[in-house]
Amino acid sequence: MQKKEIKEDVIELYGQRDWRSIVNKYHNHPDRNKLLWVFPAEEDFEFIRLNMEKLGSGEILSIGCGSGLLEWMIHEATDIPVSGVEVDGSWWACKYAPPTFIELIIASPALDYNTISLLKKPTTTILFCYFNNGPAFRQYMENFNGNVVIIIGPHSKNVYTCPEPFEDIGKEWDLHTSKEIRDSKDFIAIYVRCLDSK
Numbered sequence: 515m516q517k518k519e520i521k522e523d524v525i526e527l528y529g530q531r532d533w534r535s536i537v538n539k540y541h542n543h544p545d546r547n548k549l550l551w552v553f554p555a556e557e558d559f560e561f562i563r564l565n566m567e568k569l570g571s572g573e574i575l576s577i578g579c580g581s582g583l584l585e586w587m588i589h590e591a592t593d594i595p596v597s598g599v600e601v602d603g604s605w606w607a608c609k610y611a612p613p614t615f616i617e618l619i620i621a622s623p624a625l626d627y628n629t630i631s632l633l634k635k636p637t638t639t640i641l642f643c644y645f646n647n648g649p650a651f652r653q654y655m656e657n658f659n660g661n662v663v664i665i666i667g668p669h670s671k672n673v674y675t676c677p678e679p680f681e682d683i684g685k686e687w688d689l690h691t692s693k694e695i696r697d698s699k700d701f702i703a704i705y706v707r708c709l710d711s712k
């Protein structure tokens with residue numbers, strides 16, 4: 515029998531809401547980046563949940579969410595509401611694009627009113643996973659009114675991302691905590707706004 519493609523299998527597991535099998539089967543798969551750059555372990559989702567609870571975060575807005583697979587899994591694993599923003603609506607609507615696992619919020623590259631208003635809610639946490647657009651990152655941060663930022667990305671791995679999990683993201687932000695995802699050299703870094711910066 516022919517082996518199933520990662521895409522087809524993940525879509526089937528998604529239909530069964532079986533996020534555990536998705537991360538366990540595919541975290542090391544050579545084609546995993548077609549759908550998502552990191553496949554956290556169960557304890558990593560728990561790390562996010564506990565910290566979001568401790569920091570009083572209500573929901574996560576993921577910027578540059580791609581297929582939205584990570585965002586869907588975070589929601590399934592933690593019950594935290596998660597939405598995702600992407601650019602280039604025509605690409606995501608075309609038949610060659612990867613499948614999507616959440617409804618994408620399509621933003622314009624120069625931030626539009628709708629996206630800015632999403633960044634203004636004080637209880638929202640913003641997430642950047644393998645984001646790769648420095649000028650856009652700075653624009654999102656300038657308009658962000660919440661107190662928590664999560665950066666997921668590689669550290670000492672020879673893969674370009676911007677922001678990186680441990681770069682200086684501005685003097686008003688302190689690194690609260692971080693965790694490596696398995697032994698992947700991918701890290702979840704959680705930043706909080708300094709108390710005296712508002």
Ligand SMILES: C[S@@+](CC[C@H](N)C(=O)[O-])C[C@H]1O[C@@H](n2cnc3c(N)ncnc32)[C@H](O)[C@@H]1O
Pocket residue numbers: 549550551552577578579580581584599600601602621622623642643644645646647650
């Ligand atoms: C390397 S991909 C990472 C996708 C996904 N987060 C993941 O981990 O698989 C970076 C994504 O950021 C998106 N992106 C780039 N500039 C953006 C912007 N200004 N606003 C929102 N998304 C943007 C790209 O379209 C791309 O899907």
